Amino acid sequence: MVDTMALHLRFLRPRRPATPAAPPAVADGDVVLDAPDARLAPVLVAAARGDHTPAAALLAATAEHAEWEHRDRYVRRLAVFARCRPDFFRAWTAETPDDPGLLLVGAQLAVDRAWDSPARAELLRQVSPLITAAAGGDHHDPVPWRLALDHARGARAGHRYFEELWEAAVRRAPHHYGCHVAALRYLAASWRGAHRECLDFAERAAQDAPADALLQALPARAALGCLTDSSGTDVPRARLDAAADRAVALSARLPADDPWPAQIRNLLAYVLLRLARPAEAWEQMRLTGAYATSFPWERMSDDPLGHFLRVRGALREALRVETPHRGRGGTPRALGH
Known part of the structure; x- marks a missing residue:
């Protein structure tokens, strides 16, 4: 399969020198897929x-x-x-x-x-x-x-x-x-194509849940559907950013380098990349440490671990020479195909 996420990184062009990203917490050979707790x-x-x-x-x-x-x-x-x-x-x-x-x-x-x-x-x-x-x-x-x-x-x-x-x-x-x-x-x-309705459902659930509940990541899960379906681009960019922000706040409450929150962070890293927020995506990959998960990378490749590592490597290289850019407003741009 085409490595769409790595291709997406080419759109993150440098505007001014960036601070080099920190090296990954673990080497590629130490990353495991779907590790048990x-x-x-x-x-x-x-x-x-x-x-x-x-x-x-x-x-x-x-x-x-x-x-x-x-x-x-x-x-x-x-x-x-x-x-x-x-x-x-x-x-x-x-x-x-x-x-x-x-x-x-x-x-x-x-x-x-x-x-x-x-x-x-x-x-x-x-x-x-x-x-x-x-x-x-x-x-x-x-x-x-x-x-x-x-x-x-x-x-x-x-x-x-x-x-x-x-x-x-x-x-x-x-x-x-x-x-x-x-x-x-x-x-x-x-309701194929009803991304606004799915996001409505996810946002209501998250709003009603405690701040440390996994439900805080549900809007990011709904955002994933918007970002991977061409009909989802009519969802306002601000709503997708808000969904990611909610999941980022949840991630900050959870232990780093731990199998339990790994799927939330793998999902969030993917969503942040699709929203052209690479520095924050890198932070989620750093927090996930040695724990890659099949979801969501299996959606793009029959080798989810290999795909995760390729995306992580491409992101690391991009951040060494490019300024992290977080666009807001409008609809997501350059989402990749």
Whole structure:
């Protein structure tokens, strides 16, 4: 694929000498893709040996402490792991088939498998009983409802049904990032080109959420849709900058060089680059440290880690000789294709 982001950097022409950018915090060879955090890493090591008990304990702890954002991420990662190393999942199923954590991972695994099939919509309809079973495990848990929202999008469910799922999800956790991302993706798929409406939804969610909630990054996620779709250029530049600013403020509250906020920072770096704010994009890449994430780079390349490193290298070189320029007002310029 064409490296569109690296090409975009050519538009950042020098106007006066710039202060050289600091070198990256880590060398290219030390950057890892989609690294697990400190809690998940030993669980995956055990799962590789076929031992499911740490996975069950981790998900039980997230439910006990209402750590819904962590629970959501762990369920996704365990389902991905189970696709290629299923022994731990089979042992878990055999020993405790009614474990709420197992039911969630199983439902996520089934949705993931169906999603990759040309017969996605039909296969996803067959998965519905698994999601229903997972939703019965803990009536406070929003993660089954995030899964149901994703399922509804893939199954091309109607708006009324989706709204019922959405109401059930926000009753359980009104500021759950995963559920809001699922809703945003449904809106984007259902109302193609309705970028203003998607941004409206994301802005309202962020305004209602605490300052340290991941939802503060939802407008930046909506801005990504505007910036990668030619029909999104009618969104005022000021709104896109405001979405990025909100995510920058969130990033400043989160620990540096840590796997947990890595996806937020990778997304934000991409958005800032598309908004021609390279110095701020570089700062997000510095903060993300050794942790690249597949999203959003997988949208541009089959090699997301390589693409991240190429963009990072091109940005570093550009900032050594060019003045960081942050344009405001109007619509984004030179977004690349």
